[in-house]
Amino acid sequence: MASPTLSQMRAVDALARTGKFSRAAEALGISQPSVSTQIQSFEELCGTRVFIRDGHTIHVAPAAVDLIAKIKIALKCVDEVEMAITDKTALKSGLLSVGFSAHRLIMPTLTAFVRKYPGLRLTTHGGPSLELADAVLSGELDVATISQAVPDKRFASFKLFDSRVAIYGRKDHPLLKKGQLKLTDLDGQDMVLWNRASGTRTVIEEAANKYGVELKPVLEVATLDVAYAAAAAGIGLAISIEGEVRADEHIDVAPLVEPELAIGHYLIALPECRNHSTVNAFFEVAKESGSSADGPIPR
Structure with missing residues (x-):
């Protein structure tokens, strides 16, 4: 049985993120017909529809949600390999997505991380703890800080x-x-x-x-x-x-x-991504930066 290619998985991930073939092509820096070909080949390999076409918008088929999450996580691992080759783990470049349920409680860690690794680009997303946990599970977020009574065994966790x-x-x-x-x-x-x-x-x-x-x-x-x-x-x-x-x-x-x-206020990541260089760096900074709240309350 044929295996999915890296190009196919990147096309699937881009289309899932953007919802349009044109935007997926732009994100990947390739032509729209190339994206369409990669998606078609991947769906033929799966033997089922991965995406649902709704006019000009594309949605992930409900049965393919878990598959898309696995692809996102697999691509994170590939990106980690590429970073190790090109960046030599110096963390001079890269992207880390961070979720938080309380911005004032994570701000000391965010501040320390940005100062220590100015070449990395961070994206952030605030929201309720259970939604953030789901986003980490689906590969949408690399790490998140969430509030819960006991640690969730699905994650690699550090209690802040x-x-x-x-x-x-x-x-x-x-x-x-x-x-x-x-x-x-x-x-x-x-x-x-x-x-x-x-x-x-x-x-x-x-x-x-x-x-x-x-x-x-x-x-x-x-x-x-x-x-x-x-x-x-x-x-x-x-x-x-x-x-x-x-x-x-x-x-x-x-x-x-x-x-x-x-x-408890916990920093979480997927176990399979815990040792990725950017994720590990964030955990280390969190351990060093303490737990004091900082920053104004949004009005």
Whole structure:
């Protein structure tokens, strides 16, 4: 049986990323007919459709999603070999994609990494922890920092730190004036919660179910700026990792102390990519740079 070629896999990856033959050709620096030929040859090899044509847009067929993820990961390994040959692991060039669930908590590591490896290009993506984990699994991200109660065995992980859950809301909110909160204080309170892909939300909801506390979500959000704005406007109390959000002229913040809910903040990568030079470099910088939060809260 014939094996897929590197050219075919690069064409498949480019088309999956761009959704158009013209853009895939541009990304690869080859002609559009060449991309079409490579895709056709690959689909013939697979014996099934890898892409679905929807007018001028191309989508990955549902049955091929896992295959595309394997191709992305395989290409990362090929790129690592090419870098070792051409760059001699000096990390003077290359690309690293980084995901984060809390920008202030990863900023010290990002800052130290950019300063240490100015020739590398970083792309970043913020989002809820579970979505970031899926993006690492699919090969969309090289590394990500996520919040979860225990490490996920699917990944190579490094714990950056443990933190408490904190609650924040509009300035002078009567509950926050106490300086610290019990979980029972949140019973029946209007809440601004991250969507269900959030590791922090998962932790607090599991605790609420355990202790019979009813959380009352009035707004679900997917970004920190919206959560902050909603809490500051008095729509409801919001949750965060302690240190992710600081008290200011618009909000007060109080740790949740009874029960004290610990949540880990982990740096993750695929086990098969953990020793890639850029990924390993990021892990090493993360170990050295500490865990202090830095940077402003987006308004």
